[in-house]
Amino acid sequence: MSPLSNAMFVEDVAILIATQCLKLQQQSLVSLASCSRQLRLICMPLIFSTCSTKSFRSCTTPVPPPGLRPYVRRLVHIGVPDPLSFEKGLEQLPELRAVVFKHAEAGVPFAVVEQCLRHPRITSLSFAENSDWSAWAYTAIPRRPAEESYPNSLEQLSYASFPWKIARASYLHLDYRKEDVAEASVLVPLIFGMHLSAVSLSFPAELVPLARMAELPWPRLRDLTLTGRYSHASQASSVTWLVNVMQSPRSLSIQVGQLEDCPRPAVLLESGSTAMRALESLTLAYPDPDDAIFTVAGTSLKHLSLRDYPRHYVRHLFSHLSEIRGLAMPMLSSSECLRILSRMSMPRLEHLELVYEGDDSEEELLIHITSAYPHLASLELHQYGCRPHGPATLRFDRISEIIRSLKTLLTLHLHLDYDHQDTKPGEPRDDDDGEDDPPRTRRISARELVRYGHEILTILERPHGCYVLEELYLLYLNRDDFRHHWVRFLPSRYPGTEAERVDWDEGFERLDSP
Known part of the structure; x- marks a missing residue:
């Protein structure tokens, strides 16, 4: 290998290492960049690829210094952007590709959206749930396009509406239907206008006429995410x-x-209705076990989630009663999950999430998971108990014994039915509720959660167990504000006492998805 080729090889390896550091956390990449001048030059485009600006009355931050601007590919703007200052900022970022709006509670002015569309390189726009246009339903100022289609060349558009809009409207005595109209009047023209260029779309289903959307050609569309609720x-x-x-x-x-x-x-x-062979990620809420998609998808899948939406446990929260009224929540049984997975060949699967109601096939389901996916690195299980007088769900210790044979497992998320953890396998559940009552999970205390966490880790870490496991997460309901978040437990090879290896997520950065 020539000296030039050797130098190029070393640089390519350094770039790969830097990219992996960025995936882990920003500080790892910064530490790598501080090792040498050459590494710093390699890491700079990655370190400064994303920058943040703010627009608040008490705080406004400009774009980065001139020497760093050519590296910026992604801009995160926090607050409601002022059209004049925002346009000046865009002019100083010639290589910008994507813009993300956060905490723009009054809505992002459409003049700002137009500025992004005119930028020669911006192809991606994202609006967080706290930056939607629902507030425009209560203002008379016309700030949205009247056209049915607003032609543009965007490739990626992500729009997240507030997930509990109906509950919020009920509490504040507002009309959520007006909010839907206000949001749709901006979102629909943008989506329809990008049908020839769109590669990735994410939006609430109730805001967009899906039938009309299906009449348009979408030659480049590869990623589709639908949220919200059917109207x-x-x-x-x-x-x-x-x-x-x-x-x-x-x-x-x-x-x-x-x-x-x-x-x-x-x-x-x-x-045979569509080409699903290249599908890498599939997430379905309350799916039909006989859906044809489970026959054609699989060989390329790396991510599979058979889940609930909204989460099944919200039906027991008084604050969400108005939100789930009129919704069906047909949870899969463990038998149905097993039937689905048995139809699919997924040799490349890395992440699996299952939400199910335990029955007599639960143990067989878990054994299938441990034997069918040789590259599984992340597993998330939400276990609910059967209806009254049905079989008891698998105990946490038996679940742990089965899962410990997953030698490639790095992260494990568990939300278990703690209601009858001391019930013997096969013993009927001793419920006093009626036959038609929905499955319910007991709210365990923090002390109980810690006990379960340590016992599960002890089983997983036994010889010939999950020796590469990095993190265990257990779902916990905070009784102060009734938010569900993931508590992290670190294996014993990490420093500190047992108590120090428990991270309670006091900043609520690991809230469970809706």
Whole structure:
């Protein structure tokens, strides 16, 4: 190998190492950059690829100094942007590719959106749930386009509406339907206007007419995420047509609240209706076990999530009663999960999430997971108890014994049915509730959660167990504000006492997804 080739090889390796450091955490990349001048030059484009600016009355931050501006590819703007100052900032970032808006409670002015669309290199816009346009429903100032389609060349658009909009409107005596109209009047023209260039789309299903969307060509669309809730039953069938329009999907996520008169709508009706062989990520809420998508997807899948939306436990929170009224929440049984997974060949699977109601096939399901996926690095299980007088769910210790055979497992998230953890296997559940009551999980105390966490880790860390496990997470309901968040438990090889290896997430940075 020539000296020049050797130098290029070393630089390529350094870039790969720097990229991996960035995936771990920003500080790791900064530490690597401080090792030498050459590494610093290699790391600078990664370190400064993202910058943040703020627009608040008490605090406004400008774009980075001139020497760093050529590295900026992604801008995160916090607060409601002022159109004049924002436009000046864009002019100073010639290589900008993506803009993310956060904490713009009054909504991002459409003049700012237009400035992004005029920028020669910006192809990605993201609006966090605290930056939606719902507030425009209560102002008379016209700040949105009147056209049905607003032509643009965006490749990626992500719009997150507030997930508990109906509950919020009920509490504040507002009309959430007006908010939907205000949001849709801006979002729909943008989405329809990018149908020829769109590669990735994420938006609430109730805001966009999916049937009309499916009538348009989407030649480049590979990533589709639908959230929110269906506004009427026909929307569910429109999803099927929309998915069929996608020529070679890479990521598909349908996390939409289902209506009582249309539970478990199928995503695909026929196994040969679309090319799913390149699908790498699939997330479905309350799926139909007989959906044809489980026949055609699998060989390329790295991420599979068969979950609930909204989370099943919110039905027991008084603050969310208005939100879930009229919604169907048909949870999969462990038998149905096993039936789905048995139909799929997923040799490349790295992440698996299952939400299920335990039955007699629960142990068989977990054994299948431990034997079928040789590269599984992340597992998340939400276990709910069967209805009264049904079989008891698997105890936490038996679950741990089965999971410990996953030699590649790095992270484990568990939300278990703690209601009958002392019930013997096969023993009927001694419930006093009626036969039709929904499954319920007991709210355990912090002390009990710690006990379960340490006992689970002890089992997982036994000889020939999960020797590469980095983190265990248990879901915990904070009784002060009724928020569910993940408590982290570190294995014994980490420094500190048992208590010091428990991270309670006091800043609520690990809230469970809606």
